[in-house]
Amino acid sequence: MAMMRYAEALNTALREAMAADETVFVFGEDIATYGGVFKVTQGLREAFGDRVRDTPISEQTLAAMAVSASMTGTRPVLEIMYADFMPLTLDALVNQASIYNYIWNEQVTMPFVLRTQGGGGVGTAAQHAKSLDAFVAHIPGLKVVAPVTPADARGLLLAAIRDPHPVIILEHKLLYNTRGDVPDQAEPVEIGRARVVRPGADISLFATSRMVLEAEKAADVLAGEGVSAEVIDLRSLRPLDLDAIARSIAKTNHAVVVNEGWGFCGFAAELSATIMDYAFDDLDAPVQRVAALDMPIPYAQPLEERVIPDVARIVAAARRALD
């Protein structure tokens, strides 16, 4: 085990994948010479030459190129600097990447990875603070993962690069400097498996990305009130780990779902509906959703902190469920 920052863990995975497979290449804005604005790709240019490329600011084209390059013998890893720019890539994802394996009767696979980072909390304002998880998780044909720990950052990125199909990695700007133990061996983490962060008996808190850390804090608060909360990091937004979800609810009979994106038509809404579909009989109370308020992300701190979900709102939701 080695202690690593989340950004370093991603960097390690990229190095491992590039060293193991010459068809892996990495491209995106400011990723080569500068090493990425979050320093995830630092040193790769020096190590791998022109398989690491700075690009012009051309997200729509870059995404479409990742799709087509991956059909013709390479494994592109594209960095989109902010999740807020993902809408520019959506045509490539929804009208290109998601369809060809199916409509061409499985003649092609598209082993590309698109990494991006979202989330708010530090005053980056309405065009640089969103979580648009639902935009991509909505698309059949894409896998979507959101690692929270450095170990999962490395393992899921490795798995994503090896996957024969498109994978979107949702990182979070507030996670890059967090630290954690990472195994010594390059071990992929299976996509589609949730992680039990802490077991509990009274209520299940299902969360994604940085909200897992908020859910853990909420579990501490609840423990102080005599409530044993189970915290589950979904890790994979698509495919969802239905077994893990159902197993947890069978034990706790109560559920809170937490996602940093908007509530209406959001990822939390999907989770809630999925729980109704698969675990309704085990529920003692309606599922409680915690999500960003349905409005643009404001700049000023007192406004932004009300819009983005936090511990207090998760605790309140848990209390409502248990009431």
Next chain:
Amino acid sequence: MPSNRPSADEHLDMHRRMVITRCVEERLGVLHKQGKTRGPIHRCDGQEAVGVGATMALEARDVVTTTHRGHAVYIGKGLDPRRVIAEIFGRVTGYGGGRAGHMLVGSVEHGMIGGNAIVGGSIPAATGMALSFQIRREDRVALAVFGDGAAQTGICHESMNIAALWRLPVIFLLENNDYGLTVHRSEQSSVADYTVRAAGYGMPGEAVDGNDVLAVYGAVAAAAQRARRGDGPTLIEARTYRVEGFSTSDMGGYQDPKEVALWKARDPIVVSRTQLAESIDPARVERLETAAEEETAAAFEAALADPLPEFEPHGPSAPYATAPVHADAADFGEGR
């Protein structure tokens, strides 16, 4: 209608606004180091002549869209420095009441609509405003300020084609400061001279010294006249340089210090001061600069004393309101 050369008074006013902008940028740098800013700040030190010269060549009724680096444009278009600063600090007295932040300032009454931090976003925005003016038969012009990085976006191409095709009253002002974030233009663009692209759309293209406020003013004034005559868009490439790095979160290391020094020696405020000295008593210019510095200091003091906004749940008529739900049913729709 402005002529292509400003009057002495207009030049003095441009000079004053450049000095105000510089004072804002420098003070922001200091406050950032003290941990008193929030989020990244994109300073425009060294580029003041572009934003100020271009906007002052327009009429008050004309509109401008700009980038994440828009402070000179804000001040040039006549926004109150105190309210700009208030927005940068998320105060309730800012142009967005603290909702927007420094990259996204908008003031419709000034025709500043607005700062746009989606790279390239300012280009179709101005093009659409120009379409609206054409349809309404209004004598108004839209100015799109955008960077050399933004020139590589697909929407830049698409906007220029539509604007030239429909002869829209829009001016494309490419603020070429050599870098898109940390990547040099030579790694982003297949051509070094962006004006050659204009030919591909059948519109005129012209390069100007972006550190010479008179040159920027002249080129934009001429393009505005063309647009008002119904002759369509113009591409202006203002060549300048970002002497303070991309933003307050820039870790540096990609700019050649010699290059920075070379451009610092061509400071647009110094260039303008020299030009003014030809016809105006330097003592008068100095007094004007001191007054601008004092005005900016007072603006900071006032803005920083202003309160932060308080969160208020929005009403059902807000455009983002969703269907009303039972108050207890969910936690994400406060005030729906």
